[in-house]
Amino acid sequence: MTATADWVEAALGHRPRDPARFDRALTHSSRATASYERLEFLGDRVLGLVMAEWLYETFPDEPEGNLSKRFNALVTGAVCAQVARDLGVVPHLRLGKQARDDGASDSDNVLGDVMEALLGAVYQEAGLDVARTLVRRLWADRVATDTRAPQHPKSALQEWAAANRRAVPAYAIVDRSGPGHAPRFTVKAVVGPDEASAQGTSKQEAETAAAAALLAMLEAKAAPKKRRR
Numbered sequence: 001m002t003a004t005a006d007w008v009e010a011a012l013g014h015r016p017r018d019p020a021r022f023d024r025a026l027t028h029s030s031r032a033t034a035s036y037e038r039l040e041f042l043g044d045r046v047l048g049l050v051m052a053e054w055l056y057e058t059f060p061d062e063p064e065g066n067l068s069k070r071f072n073a074l075v076t077g078a079v080c081a082q083v084a085r086d087l088g089v090v091p092h093l094r095l096g097k098q099a100r101d102d103g104a105s106d107s108d109n110v111l112g113d114v115m116e117a118l119l120g121a122v123y124q125e126a127g128l129d130v131a132r133t134l135v136r137r138l139w140a141d142r143v144a145t146d147t148r149a150p151q152h153p154k155s156a157l158q159e160w161a162a163a164n165r166r167a168v169p170a171y172a173i174v175d176r177s178g179p180g181h182a183p184r185f186t187v188k189a190v191v192g193p194d195e196a197s198a199q200g201t202s203k204q205e206a207e208t209a210a211a212a213a214l215l216a217m218l219e220a221k222a223a224p225k226k227r228r229r
Helices: 002-012 020-023 037-058 062-076 077-087 096-103 108-126 128-138 138-146 153-163 203-222
Strands: 170-177 184-191 194-200
Touching: 002 020, 002 108, 020 037, 037 062, 037 108, 037 128, 037 138, 037 153, 037 184, 062 077, 062 138, 077 108, 077 128, 108 138, 128 138, 153 203, 170 203, 194 203
Parallel strands: none
Antiparallel strands: 170 184, 184 194
């Protein structure tokens, strides 16, 4: 447990009083019954509160809709997973053999949940102020980079369809593969006669990717062709 405590202190800036709590935050259910799931539930709410408060302060002139777009883009599982990778979480994951063989150590679902579990563990031991400081450090570049509120691909596709008098976008799961801890979804997005498919580690992620792919295709088709000289 000393190794875990040393890594947590170096990566998160908090010396664990109870290293077992952080071992649990790094433990997948394939390894032990005492997994990260309860801490992930708590950490998800901590991240949500801290991020909402941060965006409210940082963009005082933006309406609720733009703040929601920013929020939704910053707390996705994929973003949490990338934060976890940047922190060096992967070598410290505690996985069962089958889960490791199935690639769970590179799963956005697993890494995103573990990142939230670590936030939950920090909150439990050190309180909201320390958790807030940690989130603001780890997400600082992502918040500062977006000067304009990002438009979610599904919302953008729906707006395009409405503006062009097309049918409301529809989504359908085409395929689901992979083990329970590392699923792969293939989703088809449809607007009238046009469609595009994409994959993701969750239904929502696949829908978002499919919407982005279909919107890019529709905009390319609608763009005026350059005249030949």
